[in-house]
Amino acid sequence: MEDIYPSRLHPTAEFLPRRDPVVHSQWHEDAPIDLEQTASFERDGFLVLEDLFSEAEVAFLQTEAGKLLSDPDALDQETVITEPGSRELRSIFRIHDQSAIVARLAADERLAGVARFLLGDEVYIHQSRLNYKPGFQGKEFYWHSDFETWHVEDGMPRMRALSMSVLLAENTPNNGPLMLIPGSHRALLTCVGQTPPDHYLTSLKKQEYGVPDEDSLAELAFKYGIVAPTGKAGSVVIFDCNVMHGSNGNITPFHRANAFLVYNAVSNRLGAPFGVDRPRPDFIAARGEITPIEPVSGRLASEVAA
Amino acid sequence: MEDIYPSRLHPTAEFLPRRDPVVHSQWHEDAPIDLEQTASFERDGFLVLEDLFSEAEVAFLQTEAGKLLSDPDALDQETVITEPGSRELRSIFRIHDQSAIVARLAADERLAGVARFLLGDEVYIHQSRLNYKPGFQGKEFYWHSDFETWHVEDGMPRMRALSMSVLLAENTPNNGPLMLIPGSHRALLTCVGQTPPDHYLTSLKKQEYGVPDEDSLAELAFKYGIVAPTGKAGSVVIFDCNVMHGSNGNITPFHRANAFLVYNAVSNRLGAPFGVDRPRPDFIAARGEITPIEPVSGRLASEVAA
Incomplete structure (x- = not known):
């Protein structure tokens, strides 16, 4: 397959034009988000849906998250990621496969319906955590741009994927919220150098390859600015696979928590990686048999656990 | 001298009541800040004076800062502090002694006049950087609370000092600005344990003793909240010696820079440290002969360098 987004090949970084739409459907009256929201996602590469889940639903999800975090031994061990230099839990991957409640969340029409509309296709979960x-x-x-890594290390062909962060704790300006560079999704900033084997073992803790260079980041930040959407638990931040994002550390007592779901178009299934010999494991990037999501309507409630 | 603020003595932390005023003068018509600003400093333990210095004055100070930062070899080497694990400059101490322009800034009536009013006394520079x-x-x-360290390690008797941060680059919510817990200045949160000798050699890079415990910090943050004043270059953040403060890291391309001046009341001069045998060096905490500041009015301009 032709690599239309080559990265980590050259000694200098460059901006490659995006050759895929951002919104892959025509907006219509029955679309799950309104015209202004659609235009805003197209322009900025992200969108915040405030209070998408009720307080009761948030409490339900928080209870489930608490159970999962408090009993890591019950989970597939390779999916459990700790802070660098500590045993403190940072992420649990492939969580939709390990929790019926998170599977239900991923299929929720309020999320999956929007993903199907923006990606103009049936969707499946490429990664969850x-x-x-x-x-x-x-x-x-x-x-980082997620797409840069997903393309080079996982073999995602095109920009037709997006992430949804369902906030399970309030994002304040001070507790290390997700920061984005709006507009940065319109070009791929290539990274310099080659990727070592089994890079994922360290990159989930601390990224050392596939890292954008400082000059290009400064150019993007001075051109577009940086935003850090804040929001209460129950809000959802949706962002394009190629928008530049990151987060600062957090010395405040206020933790951050979210359920993180990456939707990919079924037509954009993974192939062989474009920049490494061996793809990353399935728990980071689903490949092979994939299951298109059937969106489910209605509120999240305890009966789904049965 | 009786130690009315004992810290680092006991195995558990406690909140000791503040036994000093926050504002040490009666407000009057000719005060350099208005009644509302005075009340706000008293209540919150900090105050922001926006655009106190003009764009031309900021440019002048930035030029001087650039000169000082670019030629560290010209400076007293013990006053130059680098980032942990790197040679990148983080702070230059006793800067008012090494730059006539910073000395002029420290004496500026817009700063020193406010310090004299709030502290109700003549003032001198306890620390500058x-x-x-x-x-x-x-x-x-x-x-941290500055006072906790200044009291235990430097022998500052009472809470009658304050800091002024003159912003030389914009503080945004995202570039690791100063965060404060408003109201936390009304009690001293004691720290646990004892201080090792020559603690200052590492504490300027990374604090390991004299660190507040997490439970008490959480109590303060949940009770009072956390604020991170933002402001353009030329604004000044004034804060009480005992207000709890800190800052997150900064992955954005936007640097932070400020001239940092600590004013102490001449009646509150340092004695023997309350918690260690040997006081920290003079460049961190002025002792012995001190020079009360004669406030100077007028704008900062290049002639002061002569």
Whole structure:
């Protein structure tokens, strides 16, 4: 397959034009988001849906998250990621396969319906995780485009995927919220150099390859600015697979937590990686048999656990 | 001298009541700040004076800062502090002694006049520094009360000192700005344990003793909240010696820079430290002969350099 987004090949970084739409459907009256929201996602590469889940639904999800985080031994061990230099939980991957409640969340029409509309296709979960960033010692996550990694290391062909972060704790300006560079999704900033084998073992903790260069980041930030959407638990931040994002550390006592779901178009299934010999494991990037999501309507409630 | 604020003595932390005023003068018509600003400083333990210095004055100070930062070899070497694990400049201490322009800034009536009013006494510079927190890799600075350290390690008897941060670059919510817990200045949160000798050699880079405990910090933050004043270069953040503060790291390309001046009342001069045998060096905490400031009016301009 032709690599229309080559990265980590050349000694200098460049901006490659995006050759895929951002919104892959025509907006219509029955679309799950309104015209202004659609235009805003197209322009900025992200969108915040406030209070998408009720307080009762949030409490229900938080209870489930608490159970999962408190009993990591019950989980597939390779999916459990700790903070660098500590045993503190940072993320649990492939969480929709390990929790019926998160599977139900991923299929919820309020999320999956929007993903289907924006991606103009049936969708499946490319990656899912439960993120917990503790207070006081929460570490930063450096700038990156997800697509750059997903393309080079996982073999995602085109820009036809997006992430949804369902906030399970309030994002304040001070507790290390997700920061985005609006507009940065309109070009691929290539990274310099080659990727070592089994890079994923360290990159989930601390990124060292596939890292954008400082000059290009400064160019983007001065051109577009940086925004850090804040929101209560129950809000959802949706962002394009190629928007530049990262987060600062967090010395405040206020933890961050979210359920993180990556939807990919079924037509954009993974092939062989474009930049490494061996693809990353399935728990980071689903490949092979994939299951298109059947959106489910109605509120999240305890009966789904049965 | 009786130690009315004992800290680092006991195995558990406690909140000791403040036994000193926050504002040490009666407000009057000719005061350099208005009644509302005075009440706000008293209540919150900090105050922001926006656009106190003009764009021309800021440019003048930035030029001087650039000169000082670019030629560290010209400075007293013990006053130059680098980032942990790197040679990147983080702070230059005793900067008012090494730069006629910073000395003029410290004496400026807009700063020194306010310090004299709030402290109800003649004032001198207890500590000064030029802070430069580079973009991309700027490290966090954990929560602390300055007074706790100044009292235990430097022998400052009472709470009658304050800091002024003259912003030389914009503070945004995202570039690791100073965060404060408003109201936390009304009690001293004692720290646990004892201080090792020559603690200052590492504490300026990374604090390990004299650190507040997480439970008490959480109690303060939940009770009072956390604020991170933002402001353009030329604004000044004034804060009480005992207000709890810290800052997150900074992965954005936007650096932070400020001239940092600590004013102490001449009646509150340092004695023997209350918690260690040997006081920290003079460049961190002025002792012995001190020079009360004669406030100077008028704008900062290049002739002062002569």
